[in-house]
Amino acid sequence: MRILIVEDDPMLGDGLQRGLKLKGHAVDWFATGAEADRAIADMQYDAVVLDLGLPDDDGVALLARWRQQGRQTPVLMLTARDAISSRIGGLDAGADDYLIKPVDLDELAARLRAVTRRSAGMPEPVWHHGALTYQPAARQATWKGQPVDLTAREAMLLELLLAHPSRVLTREFLREKLYAWEQGAESNTLEVHIHHLRRKIHPGIVRTLRGAGYTLGTPEAIASPGDDA
Incomplete structure (x- = not known):
């Protein structure tokens, strides 16, 4: 899969990028909404991992804008443990799934596989x-x-x-x-x-x-x- 990570925490972003690469994926990581906007306009991604707390943009608004533009790429959002309203807002804006930080890499990879299978109309595990x-x-x-x-x-x-x-x-x-x-x-x-x-x-x-x-x-x-x- 070609995956876009949008995460402003350098340790988390770097860790997710390295971990998903080790699992065999092609991964691009950006720290701002503006960079993510440019990337998703230039590249066809299989899935996006989106942090809702970005330094230059609101993740929910960014996601809603993508959906309004007709972009149907599966999006898995990352939220803080106590950010219930953000999770609700993200799902309402068009997110396909969410994970609460701290992120377990194996669970993230499994959820990405699940949302991309559903998006491709191939939900079967085999x-x-x-x-x-x-x-x-x-x-x-x-x-x-x-x-x-x-x-x-x-x-x-x-x-x-x-x-x-x-x-x-x-x-x-x-x-x-x-x-x-x-x-x-x-x-x-x-x-x-x-x-x-x-x-x-x-x-x-x-x-x-x-x-x-x-x-x-x-x-x-x-x-x-x-x-x-």
Whole structure:
């Protein structure tokens, strides 16, 4: 997932960014509402972690503005333990969930997975695609009942393809989702990950549409042996 963190506490913001990166996510962290506004206008995020107490903006107002602009990105807000009115205001403004500080990283990651699954219309904890199964929570895949050993980036790429089964995903879209702004990527890195998925699962698991991008192979295409162009 590509995650935006909006948190002005440097220790908490840095800790959340580092922790979510270790869990395999691409994470951008900003400390002000103005920076968050610019980021969400320039990038398509899978989820936002939003602190309601920002130095230059009210988090509830910021969220309400995003919803009025038609931005439907799932938002998980962070609040102080005694800020009941803020939690109510945030939920009414369009937040999908909330966590009370101090934040447990494992719970945050689980709640982010839950809100993004609901947003994608895939609430099931296990996704099925022909003989392939995938568990987003554990980032574990099996092919014909056998576990598939995937790296974090390969699992992220497979998850993106499964979340958009009938959509052509451009190289730019995939690179934005897989890498945060400060994480550079070699020009051929994406193609290397795709090659590995094809080798580890099935040659037809990823279809190349020349000049357009990539899409998930159909269950029929991966039901029998054969190379995919």
